[in-house]
Amino acid sequence: MALIVQKYGGTSMGSPERIREVARRIAHYHQQGHKLIVVPSAMSGETNRLIGLAKELNPEPDGRELDVIASTGEQVSVGLLALALHKLGLKAKSYTGWQVKIQTDSAFTKARIMAIDDANIRRDLNEGFIVVVAGFQGIDENGNITTLGRGGSDTTGVALAAALKADECQIFTDVDGVYTTDPRVVPEARKLEKITFEEMFELASLGSKVLQIRSVEFAGKYKVKLRVLSSFTEFDSNDMGTLITYEEEESMEQAIISGIAFTRDEAKLTVTGVPDRPGIAYAILGPIAEANIDVDVIIQNTSVDGLTDFSFTVHRNDFNKALAILNDKVKPAVSARDVRGDNKSAKVSIVGIGMRSHAGVAAKMFECLARENVNIQMIATSEIKTSVVVDEKYMELAVRALHQAFELDKLPA
Numbered sequence: 001m002a003l004i005v006q007k008y009g010g011t012s013m014g015s016p017e018r019i020r021e022v023a024r025r026i027a028h029y030h031q032q033g034h035k036l037i038v039v040p041s042a043m044s045g046e047t048n049r050l051i052g053l054a055k056e057l058n059p060e061p062d063g064r065e066l067d068v069i070a071s072t073g074e075q076v077s078v079g080l081l082a083l084a085l086h087k088l089g090l091k092a093k094s095y096t097g098w099q100v101k102i103q104t105d106s107a108f109t110k111a112r113i114m115a116i117d118d119a120n121i122r123r124d125l126n127e128g129f130i131v132v133v134a135g136f137q138g139i140d141e142n143g144n145i146t147t148l149g150r151g152g153s154d155t156t157g158v159a160l161a162a163a164l165k166a167d168e169c170q171i172f173t174d175v176d177g178v179y180t181t182d183p184r185v186v187p188e189a190r191k192l193e194k195i196t197f198e199e200m201f202e203l204a205s206l207g208s209k210v211l212q213i214r215s216v217e218f219a220g221k222y223k224v225k226l227r228v229l230s231s232f233t234e235f236d237s238n239d240m241g242t243l244i245t246y247e248e249e250e251s252m253e254q255a256i257i258s259g260i261a262f263t264r265d266e267a268k269l270t271v272t273g274v275p276d277r278p279g280i281a282y283a284i285l286g287p288i289a290e291a292n293i294d295v296d297v298i299i300q301n302t303s304v305d306g307l308t309d310f311s312f313t314v315h316r317n318d319f320n321k322a323l324a325i326l327n328d329k330v331k332p333a334v335s336a337r338d339v340r341g342d343n344k345s346a347k348v349s350i351v352g353i354g355m356r357s358h359a360g361v362a363a364k365m366f367e368c369l370a371r372e373n374v375n376i377q378m379i380a381t382s383e384i385k386t387s388v389v390v391d392e393k394y395m396e397l398a399v400r401a402l403h404q405a406f407e408l409d410k411l412p413a
């Protein structure tokens, strides 16, 4: 008998019939003798609908009020799911985040979980209840309702698993695991049986949408055994989805590259003809940071005649704001020649712990892109990833070519 946290995403909860299906699946695990904490998301489309309503009344909604509204989707879900479980003759009880309570900081719309009071949940589990906890929400120290950022139910699931020392946290979704890349772009993409936490973390932060990045971060910190699997398979299917592991040796698949992530959300900015002297990077990026804009890839060339160019990328939503800061503040301050930018870039990244021990992986990536005539605009590397920024027109071509070049469709030898 194990203690399992199961998170069900919006698609899994998409309709009364789907919720009935989820209830049957939970009953199946319950019959096997497991203790269960279940974390549903809002029904698919519901959070968008709620945020849309809010913005219709006020295009720049206050964060506190937005969270009051957005959190209701999950409140409906826990009630409905508990009712569906009752109908199957099971003992189940629902909780909102503040009833549990899940304590967060006060960063509305992107709050972080600080602590979880597990008293109610433990008591109910001991009394034989299936405990249904609303994902995505919590309460701050002043009693305000907060939400954890889009996709935040994953984080609720993982945080509960950590707090209650669950044997496993199962993320049920509409795909049956973590793939080498998005199968919608590369039909030959292969499902991974296992992936290391580090790789999953990179993939999540580089654009793979399977798990919310914060949930992966949380899982790593507390070594939560995390599994991604489908809520659309047969209950007794042998398909165990993808397990996120913490030991490299545990990973049987010894591929050099595990996956390819991509994102279209990049915008590129360049300040040309800046003097090559101490303090320049700070003079350019300081004002950007002050405006709360996250900077991703950064490159600065060595100087010719004392002048150099400085480029970086930001999220596409921040492009206009960043461009204005560079033109209005930075350009005069560092007497730059020019400011340029475009918001038509994409980032493609290859990820794998095998890169630590194998030379020439990046070269192979560049060779592949050269063959396809894809121009590389920027390059960034870390121990287990290499990213390139390319024109978004060529993003899918690059992903497909790299998937083939690294033979990700085949099981590693």
Ligand code: ASP
Residues within 6 Å of the ligand: 009, 010, 041, 042, 047, 048, 073, 135, 136, 149, 150, 151, 152, 153, 154
């Ligand atoms: N319902 C929230 C969202 O759509 C949280 C989640 O689904 O994880 O972002």
Ligand code: MG
Residues within 6 Å of the ligand: 009, 010, 041, 151
């Ligand atoms: Mg979701």
